Amino acid sequence: MIKVEKIYKSYGSLQVLKGIDLEVNKGEIVSVVGPSGAGKTTLLMIMGTLDKSDSGKVFIDGHDLSNMSEKKLSDFRNNNIGFVFQFHQLLPEFNALENVMIPSLIGKSNWSIAEKRAKDLLEMMGLQDRMEHKPAELSGGEKQRVAVARALINDPLVVFADEPSGSLDSENKRELHELFFKLRDKLDQTFVIVTHDEHLASITDRTIHMNDGLIIN
Secondary structure, eight states, X not given: OEEEEEEEEXXXXXXXXXXXXXXXXXXXXXXXXXXXXXXXXXXXXXXXXXXXXXXXXXXXXXXXXXXXXXXXXXXHHHHHEEEEETTOOOOTTSOHHHHHHHHHHHTTOOHHHHHHHHHHHHHHTTOTTSTTOOGGGSOHHHHHHHHHHHHHTTOOSEEEXXXXXXXXXXXXXXXXXXXXXXXXXXXXXXXXXXXXOHHHHHHSSEEEEEETTEEOO
């Protein structure tokens, strides 16, 4: 479902990615691991269209993202790609329900449809009693579950997660990791997760090891 071909990326004289080839199947949970500076997050950002490679191609569901205009790429990203970051990136002035609805409203969805979908997702996350709370009123684990719901609001083809449990305590980490697998089983959702968490990497369907800008196995 995701195919990456010969991806190279440099920042000035620093070559970060050195010819990456990778495929991810639909419904697969893949972890990407390696030391700091290995190129993991850069690869994730390129696959998620938040950064551009110097050369190479990225395909998602048969769509060649390398040749899309900025407008088409932005629309494709909003409709087909979800993101979960280490520090949730929720907007502090909006409550949990509104934060989840935002990508759907950006995609021109009807308010009532977006609201129902957001409520359903927050209930799935066990947050039915926290919908009206703003981020400052939520725990770290609750914030990250809101972020996961937001990533799922447009029924994306793939969710890219960058150290999603990196700022959580052990109990919330365990709950978040279990949630990814529940969502895969219930929604057939695809996840690509950059992580330093050895336990999470050990339970994913496949682990991609990176070092010095290359996939090493």
